[in-house]
Amino acid sequence: MISKINSYALYGLEGKLVEIEVDINNGLPSFEIVGLADTAVKESKERVRSAVKNSGRSMPTKKITANFAPADLKKEGSTFDLPLAIGLLKASAQLVADTDEYVLLGELSLDGHLRKINGVLPILIAAREQGFKNFILPFDNAKEASNVGGINVYPAKTLLEVIDHLSGNKLIGKQEIVGFSASKGKEVYDIDMSLVKGQATAKRALEVAVSGGHNILFVGAPGTGKTMLAKCIPTIMPDMTKEEALETTKIHSVAGVLKADEGIVYKRPFRSPHHTATTPSLVGGGQNIRPGEISLAHNGVLFLDEMPEYSRATLESLRQPLEDGVITVSRVAGTVTYPANFILCGSMNPCPCGNFGSKDKECTCTPSQINKYKAKISGPLLDRIDVQVFVDQVKFSELVEEEKAETSEEIKKRVNRTRLIQKNRFSGEKILTNSDMGEKHIKKYCKLSPECEKILETAYENLHLSPRARSRIIKVARTIADIELCDDIRVNHILEAISYRHQ
Ligand SMILES: Nc1ncnc2c1ncn2[C@@H]1O[C@H](COP(=O)(O)OP(=O)(O)O)[C@@H](O)[C@H]1O
């Protein structure tokens, strides 16, 4: 007898239908899985065998063949335990049920409990688009699933519950669907721009960076507040749109970092991988089948504290995604592309002792030590960091200043205004912020007066800028003009943009 159960696999963020056919006949007792199933699927055999027995059912002592179709798509993960077990019970006539209308997802533990799986959100969205309405999945995925409207979700704790539900003995309660709202209200952060005293230049630079989606590097001695400033970035970024939140949640779901009680990620991500992080953990791929830190930072911030401490290879791996906003990683199953559009925020000391450039502390490093230290971050990578700002120690008088500094909320209002200008400007284009502009957009939206051109030319020669740096200066100047509500890029905008370049 042959049974067929619907399930889903993920390729990147894309969900694809997998039909699990189980055939049982009177050959020598065996249990084979055909199709390009990987080790994870083979391990699934053992879990299914135990779970079936521990649920009071029996493994047929016959020739069992399971086919995961389509066979040309290589499957990974443990999502297929549940459909495989149900298929097996149906094919061996231990379960009589009509399962055509269902999609089954879930990993089984040896005792027959259902375990949380990764990627439920993108799977449900894809399956819904293909017309599926009924889903049985692990209880711990219920909260995540409740964000997808227009479907019936039956969260189950054990294989036995699923058997009872499908046979009609005892139905599983339907998960309440809350659907997806744009925001669940105001996000609370434990840091605020008003807590950062003094540092007017660094704060201005931060606002410029966030307003236009530019990358930013803080250079300064230890203890000057670089980390504090970086942590403020999400507090002044615009609230995520529905699309952004959904996309970020999909990535977090696939990566398995969504907690069971977490539905949608509304907060802008702030990821700060340690400097010992490997390249695959940062960009994804390798042995690691999950999206990397740069994709987890999608629509948010990737903070690399003490940037020169990261390995050269790891830093260089950021170059392509910084340019493209996506990362293509190779996996056993082939290549997949994950979104990776984030603001890169780096911090570093100006020199090994930390005091170079300080107004009141003396640097004890030799010029060659300083150069060697700075060279740890390659020119091409530095080129992609539009806003580079020196952070000096805040004066004592500023630190104890009672006067209230601008709050993140106030700054965010301006950022929102500047983002709106960009949104309107690029309404016919496929980009959102000034930093996304390509050469064609720069030509169209960043006309420069002869005076501005002249200043740029002088800077290009004196600061030995690359053509890429030149374009990026213009983009930052565009952002500064937008903050000032100026249609035209003026001399002072260009000068400020250049000032963020010569660290
Ligand atoms: N401008 C500032 N205003 C208020 N507190 C500051 C400021 N700069 C530094 N601090 C204090 O010093 C601590 C260390 O700052 P941190 O951001 O970790 O410095 P860095 O990353 O540059 O080494 C902060 O947690 C904060 O308490």
Ligand SMILES: [Mg+2]
């Ligand atoms: Mg720090």
Ligand SMILES: [Zn+2]
């Ligand atoms: Zn020094």
